[in-house]
Amino acid sequence: MSSPGASPPVLACTGLGRTLPADPPVTLVRDVDLAIQPGKFTAIVGPSGCGKSSLLYLLGLIDRPTAGQLLLDGRDLTPLSGDERAAIRLEHFGFVFQFHFLLPEFNALENVALPIRRLGRLHGAAVEARARELLGEVGLAGKELKSPDKLSGGERQRVAIARALANDPRLILGDEPTGNLDSVNSARVVDLFVALAHQQGRAVVCVTHDMGIAERADVRVEMLDGRVVAVKAQ
């Protein structure tokens, strides 16, 4: 497997597989070896139904693999309990989905503050200051107190990105993060992702079928029928 760059991978998997216990069993992901580098924007591409989202959920500890190993900084995550996996997601992973999934009862600032409060390292005014800073970073200064339904689609997705960044995660995982955005907003989000990788040294992994995004990625992982068929550095 060709791994571009010299730095050790933040997240790596060997022989990773996911089979649904149906009759007959359905294999979503099979035998994937992959190393995710910090400071790189990795795109996972492939035809729909090829298992790219399933792979992302396995990498993001949202789903459990039925085969193989997943290592975070060389530590095997496979045997961890649900609560331990949740704790790792909280601290090290930030997710952005095709849908913003903001809690409708909370305004932008409160949505961003949720993971910070759950982690519990900051308190009171520090939580709010951190959330404001993040919203400023994604260009939403001044819209902190708006509720999600008062924001445009692009703004909501940027709130979701700010929320993903809340606990300063080392990995940002995106599942078609621009799937619901127009080209202008889509470009802004991709710019943000590239900056998060290149300027802040985070590992960014995006599942996309948008070739425009795939073009801008540092690493392109191509999938077919649940397998990784090519990993291209570009």
Next chain:
Amino acid sequence: MSSNLALLFHIAWRHLVVRRRQTAVAIGGVAVGVGFFLAVSALMVGSQNDFIKTLISAAPHIIIYDELRSPPPQPGVRIYGGADAAVALHGYKLRNEVRGIKDWQAILRTVNDTPGAIGSPSLSGAVTLRLGGREEPLGIVGIEPGLESKVSDVADKLRAGSLDDLERAQGGVIVGEELARRLGLNMGDIVNATAASGTTKPLRIVGLVKKGNTMIGQSSGYMLLREAQSLLARPFIINRIGVRLTDAYAADDVAHALESRYAYKAESWQERSSDFLSFLVTRNVIMYAVVSAILLVASFGIYTAVSNSVADKRRDIAILRSMGFSQGDLQLVFVFEGLALAMAGVVVGWVLGTALMEALGSLKFPVSGEDQRIPLDRSTRQYLIAAVASLLSGGIAAWLPARKAARVDPVDILRGAI
């Protein structure tokens, strides 16, 4: 940890605030349950206490009768052995004993030596009142006014006159006002009384007992003990000792002690009213069954509200899980929703219950010419029982659907979202 709980409660709170109508309905359900629980139990406990108070105070706590619960052993049996002896006696002539409590002064002394107990001897018997060709039976009770007023509350039940007036008038008698009305008698009037022994004496009405006090009875009359003894031709005899205790609930024990010592039947108020008391137990069982049904139904409202909330919030649950909230966190969010609903319901229910009690307490019912209020028991115990029961059932009602929230698989939701 506590800041995490605060965060989870914050999420639960927002869910409730947004779903105003459902929240209001669930709170209303609990509030009505708690309110009616308070009102009904105040009524039931209040009337029960009032009833027991009447039972306890209407007559002496213990009455010692000149009766034996089992016939005394005959001298022949006593001499030739007990029940397992070889001798059985039949058909011999019984000694004719004079009725009345023998050696009653000794019993009275024992009673008065018992801490917190006062005894009052009395003689009761039947006479017939005759007035202008009309006859009315009357149960005469001869009493020592000074003692009797300490033992029963006859003195408080008088419409006119007082027990002490018995001492002042020759042949004074206190009768029920209903009886007096039937005979056309007024205070100070004289009526002839004939005893079974044939003695006839004129009696002067010196007091009237209020009607409606059925425990005392409208067909009994009170006289001085010595005058009753002479009217009934039973000098120096008494056939009852009434006992009042400071602690009414000790009556059973004291009665047993007296009876086992003197053999005369000593009846406590509990024994006297055992059928009423068992009726009260049944009443309480019914009340608590109905009231817990009300509280249970209220918790159905919480179950529905939390269930709907879980179903509505599957996306939020999924995103919170992906963010790093644990299954336990999500379960707590929805349990908190249920507890918050129950808590709010309890508070509103307390207000509602208090208002209901005030309304019931302000009602007046004319009973035998006097305004009477419904007896209510407003103890904080009922408030606490209602709160604990509601929170418990609310917590369980919320916990059931909350488990479903914890089991939501984020993968299904996140990938298949709308």
